[in-house]
Amino acid sequence: MDSKIKILIVGDVRGRFRQLFQRVENINKKAGPFEMIFCVGEFFGTVEQNDELIAYKNGNKLVHVPTYILGPCSKETVHFYNDIENGEICVNLTYLGKRGLYTLTSGVKVAYLSGLEKVDGHNPIEEEKHMFFDKDDILSICNSCVVSKSSASDYKGVDILLTSQWPYGIHEDHKNASKMISFLCKEIKPRYHFCGLNSKYYEPSPFRIPSDQLTQLELCTRFISLAEVGNVAKEKYIYALSLTPVEKMRVLELIQKTTNETKCPFVGMNFPVFTGDDRQSECKQYFYDMKMGGDDNRKRSGGSGQRHEKRARIMNIDQEKCWFCLSSSDVEKHLVISIGDNFYLALAKGPINEFHVLIMSITHISSASLLSDDDWKELSKFKNTLRDFFQSYGQVVCFTERHYKSSHLQINALGIDEGYAWKIKHAFEDKAEEFNLQLETLPALTSSQMLPQQGPYFVAELPDKSTLITRQMKHFPLHFARDVFCSENLLNCEEKVDWKDCKLNKDEEIEMVKNFRKKFQKYDFTL
Incomplete structure (x- = not known):
């Protein structure tokens, strides 16, 4: 070729x-x-x-x-x-x-x-x-x-x-x-x-x-x-x-x-x-300082016990004030749970529950549709690991991405009690009808090429790995995914639709990250 x-x-x-x-x-x-x-x-x-x-x-x-x-x-x-x-x-x-x-x-x-x-x-x-x-x-x-x-x-x-x-x-x-x-x-x-x-x-x-x-x-x-x-x-x-x-x-x-x-x-x-x-x-080695206390130093399992820090792969748009680029001075590193080669896992800001996390690209890329094959493989590895992790706690996980008025790739992962799994698709369809949106159903996402290569979109990966997607993004509600999850038909916590209403103080966030990291440790392939 x-x-x-x-x-x-x-x-x-x-x-x-x-x-x-x-x-x-x-x-x-x-x-x-x-x-x-x-x-x-x-x-x-x-x-x-x-x-x-x-x-x-x-x-x-x-x-x-x-x-x-x-x-x-x-x-x-x-x-x-x-x-x-x-x-x-x-x-x-x-x-x-x-x-x-x-x-x-x-x-x-x-x-x-x-x-x-x-x-x-x-x-x-x-x-x-x-x-x-x-x-x-x-x-x-x-x-x-x-x-x-x-x-x-x-x-x-x-x-x-x-x-x-x-x-x-x-x-x-x-x-x-x-x-x-x-x-x-x-x-x-x-x-x-x-x-x-x-x-x-x-x-x-x-x-x-x-x-x-x-x-x-x-x-x-x-x-x-x-x-x-x-x-x-x-x-x-x-x-x-x-x-x-x-x-x-x-x-x-x-x-x-x-x-x-x-x-x-x-x-x-x-x-x-x-x-x-x-x-x-230009020959500097860029490392991320993950110091937040004694047990936050990152180590490779089976190694000599020396500290191992991840180095960035700067390969996309280097925004000066991006909250999510891991090399940015504005990123809140105390929210970071795990760092891979191309992606990192972090606690969601204003989480809906203690199992609400984000998968984000380390460097600046705007959407999953732009990912290379190698990047997609690591993203899939994070998703599959989270599925296994949530399953061990009797939960299913739903992944959502809004490529609209969001300049950095963010994939929300929310753990939901497996007893509610059957309700999730219905909740999306009900909320889509409320906002006059048309959702198309696709099979499991296996490649970035399955996503729209041009223009904005919203996509949700359901627990059965089927996919809901829409490109009707004019006046798209920015809280659409949270509207679905917090609706009366699902988690019944509509007071949490706006993440700003769920903001925690820094000490609470640090404690939540520490607890999640401890539970996730045996599933974390980056260690």
């Missing part, structure tokens, strides 16, 4: 949405299918131009290929991002965020950085902060790109780097160029680096980044600047890529040199804002 993935990269759109999506539709019919589109530079235009987007937002027109955009680069466009909720602008059109690493299900790794370099001494107002990046953003991307490796020598670079601003040194005209982006490119070693903003197509000869403490490989980068959509000079504004994910390439393919390579423009460049310690930062 061909392992090459087709992707489109687009320059500044500047509000020419109709022209872009019509062109993409034609290209996709002739040379597709393309897996997705990434837009660099300014996406929005004037208020009048942005009216073209209304037809796509209300569903009268469709964005046929999943499209991802970068953030604002000017005061004139920054306010257009204020009303974007959880990144979704409309179906198949998504704002990536300020910076991060996005891994496609195919394995292609895309690092991205929105906006312009923040100039020393410039203090933007709150609304304008989204259009500037600084040293911390650069180092965060560097760390995200390499933290999944068992050792620095495993690093092969990333497939694509997307920035709006140009790197300093790539052209003799240094106007509006950024040394921070030069540093980023040199450190993470992308195979392709795409930029916008300069209103011209520019593709110099590829350059090879020398080996360093991160890798012994001399990796090649191709820099490509794209023009604006619909530019008068008819310069190239859309670029088609067909590539094999770097992780699936042989080393010989990566180091094979071509005759037209030029010297790396960043060699010998002075980066005063980054210290020697910063240069080592």
Whole structure:
């Protein structure tokens, strides 16, 4: 099977949405299918131009290929991002965020950085902060790109780097160029680096980044600047890529040199804002500190008794303020029960009962429909383990996922007395009728491909492993699953529908986690 993935990269759109999506539709019919589109530079235009987007937002027109955009680069466009909720602008059109690493299900790794370099001494107002990046953003991307490796020598670079601003040194005209982006490119070693903003197509000869403490490989980068959509000079504004994910390439393919390579423009460049310690930062080992008391240290059974801590695999969108990314400073680590390679188990916030937990992805991914086969295997292992655990307590378990107004993958698992098992499907159907929703019944979920690959959805896996699913997500009730579980027909605790009404204090949460972990220990395959 061909392992090459087709992707489109687009320059500044500047509000020419109709022209872009019509062109993409034609290209996709002739040379597709393309897996997705990434837009660099300014996406929005004037208020009048942005009216073209209304037809796509209300569903009268469709964005046929999943499209991802970068953030604002000017005061004139920054306010257009204020009303974007959880990144979704409309179906198949998504704002990536300020910076991060996005891994496609195919394995292609895309690092991205929105906006312009923040100039020393410039203090933007709150609304304008989204259009500037600084040293911390650069180092965060560097760390995200390499933290999944068992050792620095495993690093092969990333497939694509997307920035709006140009790197300093790539052209003799240094106007509006950024040394921070030069540093980023040199450190993470992308195979392709795409930029916008300069209103011209520019593709110099590829350059090879020398080996360093991160890798012994001399990796090649191709820099490509794209023009604006619909530019008068008819310069190239859309670029088609067909590539094999770097992780699936042989080393010989990566180091094979071509005759037209030029010297790396960043060699010998002075980066005063980054210290020697910063240069080592991308080789950090990221561990999760699970200290909450003496018996919370994680150990491998049968081992030497030394503490074993799990390391993150940063492989998706690195949100700055995600409550659920395990590497985030905002995550409440005292709720964590168990950590696998790609997923972790945690107590639900405002639990319905003591057997209400969440399965969540360690790194930032928005839904189970985007999981790779390996990720799906581990998710299934968590589910089957929980089924066995709950059964030992005379309970069945129901799993639900709401991929709507929720930016991070969360799967609720609720243990219910097995005597009520027959009521669960009826409770879902009754509540669906109340909210005028149509639920489709599917067999057991065995693959992410069984879930909708585009757009929001809600899914519930019942104790008999049959599946209920709906894509009627316009005005979907956010508490729908809790409405079902707490209904008079099932658990009869309607006062618990809103999790905020069930919030526990931290000491109560710690105690509940401790008790669950103790009961779950003999089933926990991560130990």
